[in-house]
Amino acid sequence: MVAKGQKRKIHGDYEIGGSVWASQLQSVLDISMDKFHHDQALVEPSLLRSVLINNTLRQVQFEVESLSVVGNPKSQTYTELQLESDFSRGSPLMGHNTHTDEDFMAWSSEDEFSLSSAISAILKDLDAVIEIGGPGPCVSQRAPLGSIENVTRDGKFTQSGLRTERTSDIISSSSKIDTMYPSGLQDVALDKLLLDIDTTVFEPEVNFLQGFSVTADELVKCLPSMSKSSSLDSPSSSICHGQATWEIHEIEHVMDILMRTCPQS
């Protein structure tokens, strides 16, 4: 059964390997690669979007591989197809879809490797960008209750042990990238990684400030919740004056330390 809304063609056209299907495959591949490259330029692409695009690319790759394995020779020329509105993309694509039989097969063999590399690169990049920071210290580790079923898990758990310290995170993720990146992309990936890393990240005060704004006001706002002395129902002005003064002094003291150790710009 053809997709709804599509005009019925000669029966063979929408078969896997048919001209319509091949054109759709090309469209999907083009759009997916466009999005992949666009997302590469973003500092933090959406993980959901990336995963969906990657899976679509994998599906395209699978279709291409199955086509080449089956050895489905395309005896017809892919001329400009008068596709229905379901897969129409306007004239630029129509021109782009003109392939000869040999071009199509050549494309599939040459770009297969780059497709795999592209997919791998997407996910590794995401891992490199996202995992440099890791979650903050308030996320409990994988055995919050110390129960037995937590201990016997596989390597997923060991990874979490790295997240308590930021500096070890950076070292471990950079070494991970060294070993995992394909050679063609390694230099590019390392450059990107190094651009993302600020050398001041190795200094402890940056870890302290992770996720917090640096103003004293913000720290004061956070203090009531950390002090455990305030209850849910207490009014916002419940902090006694003496405690507030002491806490302001403490914050100033901390800020002094940070200013002394942090190089003046």
Added chain:
Amino acid sequence: MAGVGGGNDFQWCFSQVKGAIDEDVAEADIISTVEFNYSGELLATGDKGGRVVIFQREQESKNRSLSRGEYNVYSTFQSHEPEFDYLKSLEIEEKINKIRWLPQQNAAHFLLSTNDKTIKLWKISERDKRAEGYNLKDEDGRLRDPFRITSLRVPVLMPMDLMVEASPRRIFANAHTYHINSISVNSDYQTYLSADDLRINLWHLEITDRSFNIVDIKPANMEELTEVITAAECHPHQCNVFVYSSSKGTIRLCDMRAAALCDRHSKFFEEPEDPSSRSFFSEIISSISDVKFSHSGRYMMTRDYLSVKVWDLNMENRPVETYQVHEYLRSKLCSLYENDCIFDKFECCWNGSDSAIMTGSYNNFFRMFDRNTRRDITLEASRENSKPRAMLKPRKVCTGGKRKKDEISVDSLDFNKKILHTAWHPKENVIAVAATNNLYIFQDKMN
């Protein structure tokens, strides 16, 4: 014509619209979440600028018995500010992803609001008295020099104009590496969960410096990542049960009594794919954008790109009901993939009695389905239909052939006008629909 949601003599009418009329919409004003509180007295909206606006329903007037009380602005505050992650050189958006109310336990109201990384507990309270005569600070708030205080006095409470103030009571930060997509208050009213793309954490409302990680689907090798968490919700009555949905169209129900770490689900809900409708976009359109338990707790509803499905928690292999929201878009999926509309995350909601469900669509259309009569209706949130108590006319999309007079063709739909966020009053037939930067409130009109 009979409407949906209450019975045969039922019509939806325009009640109010909030927001600017300008054609140029400021990005910060785009509404990103809408939520009624437990009683329906308060309606909260969050926007991309990190602001929360709370509307309160006015007391019903005896003279105006045909219409219910209107919602007026009660409180506005800046919940989240844009932040900069120095370590990753990333900007953290201030956009409010979700608001969830806590049940009211005293005069004050509490809600949780979250952006991509940080959840905050806000207290909204009314103040009509103020204390004067502090010892340690002046009337303007400046600290007095302790050495100059020679006598003590007792502060006295003086009346003042009613002021509604919002104050952050808790800040739950630094627990999510990935973007938070859901928060859900547990039925024990002591804990809540927060979910990002790969992990779900359980918090105690009183404790901000730690949380329990209860679900982690991050693979050891990120190359193997093919599925992410898209939504999560606690069961409305069973405090040990929660569900989370995935980008592959599956829902996992987990029982926290079974293990501290719920990587293994208790129930797995997935509908077998129809091979005849398989396409390159099958997986993308199966990605679940929202999951909501029914008020009864017996059912749950999921929204994917083209449909809404109602699941019986006792049946995992298929949904009990499926409603097509905009099936006419199936033939346009490639275009919608190209312009990114296929990634839009529509929400869905139940009415108070679980007899009807609502979700949004494009062209500022929203759809309602009556589960009992199986009737459905398409309505539009538009300024053109914004006369007080004006009845909403059902809309219809023409999918082919000759277009009738009041129909709109698929190609004429405005895909920039999308209704992603809707909310239904917990007890009455009053609905709130967010259309970009405008909030529409509609209510029923009994004939």
